[in-house]
Amino acid sequence: MxxxxxxxxxxxxxxxxxxxCLWGAVGVLTGALLPDIRNTFSLSATQAGLLIGVWSGSFVVGSWLSARCAQIFRLNxxxxxxxSVTFVAFAALFVMxxxxxxxxxxxxxxxxxxxxVTIGNSLIGESFPKRRTAMLRVLDVLFTLGSICAPLGVLALSLGGFEWRTYYLVLSGVFALLAVGLTIFLPRMPLAKKSQEDAKAETSGFLKDPYLVLLGMTGLFLGTVEWAQNSWIVSFALxxxxxxxxxQLAFAIYLSGMLVARILTVFIAERLQIGRASLHLLSLALLGNVxxxxxxxxxxxxTGNFLIGFGIGAIFPIALGRAMDFAPGKAAVASATLLMGVIAGSQIAAVFxxxxxxxxxxxGMAFKMTTPFFILLLISFALFTRKTAR
Known part of the structure; x- marks a missing residue:
């Protein structure tokens, strides 16, 4: 039984x-609204890129803040x-x-x-220790499913005759409801017992091994191509x-391709971690870009957007899974290396x-310069899979 x-x-x-699901809709919202933001505030492409660069750069602050807060406060x-803070911030965006x-x-x-996202992963990891990997993959799918709602939601409001900032007002209301719901229903969690010394030991040795260097390069080029799509695809289409x-539909189709890839990782993750299968995915992404x-x-x-989304959508968990299988004792180092590579790549995609x-x-002309980054991603991942082959 x-x-x-x-x-x-x-x-x-x-x-x-x-x-x-909600954060998925927020994560790619900038690209969906970028043409409207530029028109409203009279931003050049460089200024818009800097705005996106600061946004993605804030992820480093968020990662540090979540680690510090987890040592002091309960996860719930x-x-x-x-x-709650997000609800207030979105309300502010509506009127600024x-x-x-x-x-x-x-x-x-x-x-x-x-x-x-970091605390949510921790909540699931601590609550489902025997099914941690499977549950985290499901969260990845849900995040991507939510992201598809961003361009579709923006499109629906536009067709309904609403001003573009109405989307921020809608999200403010939804996050207010989420905060109330979490306050009522989310169980109280115990305080973290992990010491700072343990955390430091886990992340020592950053980028000292060749496979970690290649993993970081993979993250760098993955972040570049993914954030080029997330940030500029709507502007490119226009x-x-x-x-x-x-x-907006092209953006949603790209995200749908990512969703299909991430659903596949839930069921056939081990097969996808085989180097040849992953390289086939990246080859499809390169073809889609062309x-x-x-x-x-x-x-x-x-067609191009779907192939790109399908080709790169599962690369992050696949690369991280290979790195963890290759050196289980350096799982935290591998995760940090790949994440920092992606964040650095997002800066290239935004600012450059x-x-x-x-x-x-x-x-239109600048977006055509993304093809070399797809080629570099394919090469770096091929070298990484060769280095981590058993």
Missing amino acids: RKKMPRSQYLIMLSVACAF TIFVVAS PSILLFSPAFVLIGIMMVVS AENETYVTA ILIYGPGIWSMI LGWLADQLGGV
């Missing part, structure tokens, strides 16, 4: 699942506070009249997103004379492509 899940575990799973308390006032609230949301509807940039019309926009757009006369 199957053992029934305790009520506390059920409530934790439901609470974190709802939060991850941190989770509730992060949702200038980019100087808009930016701090914008960055604060980025920090709270990383805090919530620059290519596609309609606003087509641009089709997207050089193919004619709406069908190349649809924004600057390049101003130099080359538009986002």
Whole structure:
């Protein structure tokens, strides 16, 4: 007879699942709204890139803050506070009249997103120790499912005649409800027992091994291509004379490709961790990039975006899984290396492509410079899989 899940575990799973769906919609919202943000605040591509760069750079602050808070406060308390702060920050975004006032609230949301995702992963990891890996993969799927709602939600509000900042007001209300729900239903968790010395020991040896260098390079180029899509794909589609509807749907199709890839990792993760299978995925992503940039019309926009999303969507968990299997004792180091690589890559995608757009006369030309990064991602991951082969 199957053992029934305790009520506390059920409530934790439901609470974190709802939060991850919401944060998924927030994580890629910047790219969906970037053309509107630029028009409202009269931003150049370089200025818009800097805004995205600061947003993604805030993830480092969020990661540090979540680690510090977890040593002092209960995980459920941190989770509730992060949702409450986000509700206030989104309300502020709805009314801020200038980019100087808009930016701090914008960055604060980025920090709270990383805090919530990190603490949410910890809540699930501690509550389901025997099914930790499977549950974390499910959270990844839920986050991606939520991300698809961002372009579709923006499109729905636009077709309904609403001003673009209405989306922030909607999210403010939803996060207010989430904060209330978490306060009522999320079980009280014990204080963390882990000492700072243990945490330091876990993360020592950062980037000292060749496989970690290659893992970091993979993260760097993965972050570049993923954030180029997340940040600029709607702007690129508009620059290519596609309609606003087509641009947002193209973004949603790219995210749908990522969703399919991440669902596959839930069921066939071990097969996907085989180097050859992963390289096939990245080859599809490269093909999708070429089709997207050089193919004619709406069908190349649809096909290219789906192939890119499908090709890169599962690379992060696949690469991390290979690194952990290769050196189980350095799991925390591998995770930090890959994450920092992705964050560094996001800076290239945001700031460099924004600057390049101003130099080359538009986002359309700058976006065509992403192809070399897909090639570098394929090469670095091939070298990484060779180094970690058993």
